[in-house]
Amino acid sequence: MTQEPLRWGVLATGGMAAAFTEDLLRLPDARVTAVGSRSAEAARTFAARFGIPRAHGSWRELAADAEVDVVYVATPHAQHVAAATACLEAGKPVLCEKPFALSGRQARMLTELAEKQGLFVMEAMWTCVNPAVLRIAELVAEGAIGQVRALHADFGIRVDAPPEHRLWDPAAGGGALLDLGTYAVSFAHLLLGAPETVTAHARLSPRGVDEQTGMLFGYRDGAMAVLTCSLLAQDEHRATVYGTTGRIEIPADFFNPPSFVLHRDGHEPRAVTAAPQEGHGYGHQAREVMRCLRAGLTASPLLPPAHTLAVMDTLDQVRERIGVRYPGE
Missing domain, CATH: 3.40.50.720 (NAD(P)-binding Rossmann-like Domain)
Structure with missing residues (x-):
């Protein structure tokens, strides 16, 4: 090999x-x-x-x-x-x-x-191996925006799919959370780790999958993450990381961004652009x-199984809060 x-x-x-x-x-x-x-x-x-x-x-x-x-x-x-x-x-x-x-x-x-x-x-x-996201993680770890106090991320699309579509099917793992919300949860885990507390609210479909979900994560140091996912409304897929001395803004497609803006107290905003992306962005x-x-x-240091398992555990907690169950559970 x-x-x-x-x-x-x-x-x-x-x-x-x-x-x-x-x-x-x-x-x-x-x-x-x-x-x-x-x-x-x-x-x-x-x-x-x-x-x-x-x-x-x-x-x-x-x-x-x-x-x-x-x-x-x-x-x-x-x-x-x-x-x-x-x-x-x-x-x-x-x-x-x-x-x-x-x-x-x-x-x-x-x-x-x-x-x-x-x-x-x-x-x-792909979020966890995206060059721009990895640079954000480095900046956060270096203290470029001070201590992180809050993280916001939203991923909504309007889906006009028929009732039999997999997105509305509990047996297929349908709903906004696993299709879209998993990106926001993984992004939060990458920068803040696993939350200490999980609160969530959702609108459920007649078949019992979430059409949209809002999540509030609390962390031991007092930080919080506010995340949303929706199959009912289109948004800009923005994310912002707020620190005590600045913030990092991803203006669109936070799950696979080409760039972001670094705001630091006392400095002009600085746009940071990753290397041009080839194709759809899956090559990373x-x-x-x-x-x-x-x-x-047998494991990637960038995206080890421990990260995936922690995210899945958080998704389980969100589903418990909103009352989404899949067949066989």
């Missing part, structure tokens, strides 16, 4: 799988050698679209492919555990789309399996996975 391009298998054939594959094809040290789906026809169509040499009609066939070094799991939320489990049991490292699972219990099952197998596993939370995740695999690591 240290010299040759790493060979990727893509598990699923939907929009996320397509976008990630497009970004993988931009990387000179990556090859997409196989795709797997529960439908052989869908796998063949996807393979033809992207020039992928091998198409498999089942997840386990993809997981068993000797021409695959690592698998990207891009199924809908409720299938993440089964898909990732098939790959880990077959000895394949995994990059699994967010949310990593539907619950903290499920997430622990996956991380414990990876640990038992001695395999790399990482959640595909792929590069981190490949860097770790080539170094023989």
Whole structure:
């Protein structure tokens, strides 16, 4: 793995799988050698679209492919555990789309399996490997804005999907929280850690998933995070980190920003721009996975399983507060 391009298998054939594959094809040290789906026809169509040499009609066939070094799991939320489990049991490292699972219990099952197998596993939370966000985390750690007192982040989109759509389906892990709110929660965890207290309020759909949710996290040092997610109203996807001597503003798309503005007391605001982003922005995740695999690591220092598990535990607490339950819980 240290010299040759790493060979990727893509598990699923939907929009996320397509976008990630497009970004993988931009990387000179990556090859997409196989795709797997529960439908052989869908796998063949996807393979033809992207020039992928091998198409498999089942997840386990993809997981068993000797021409695959690592698998990207891009199924809908409720299938993440089964898909990732098939790959880990077959000895394949995994990059699994967010949310990593539907619950903290499920997430622990996956991380414990990876640990038992001695395999790399990482959640595909692009926020935590985004260069601009990583620079924000550095500035906060350096005390550039003093002690952080508050963090605000909002992620809302208006969704006009039919009632049978996965976003409204409890069995599919539907709702705003796992689809959108997980970004805000992960961002807060990155900068402030796990909250000491969790308060939440939501509007639920007739089928019992959250159409929108507001969260208030409290921390031991008195800091707080105010987060919202919505499938009912579009917002600017802004985030602001407030400190005792300044603030950091992300004016749009805080979950994958190209830039931010640093405000420091006694100084002019300074715009900070990361390196130009190629493609859709998923390449940062792929590069981190490949860097770790080539170094023989089973976890990413930027996005370790401990971060993912802590976020999943917080999401569980939010769901408990708002009364969202998935089948089987």
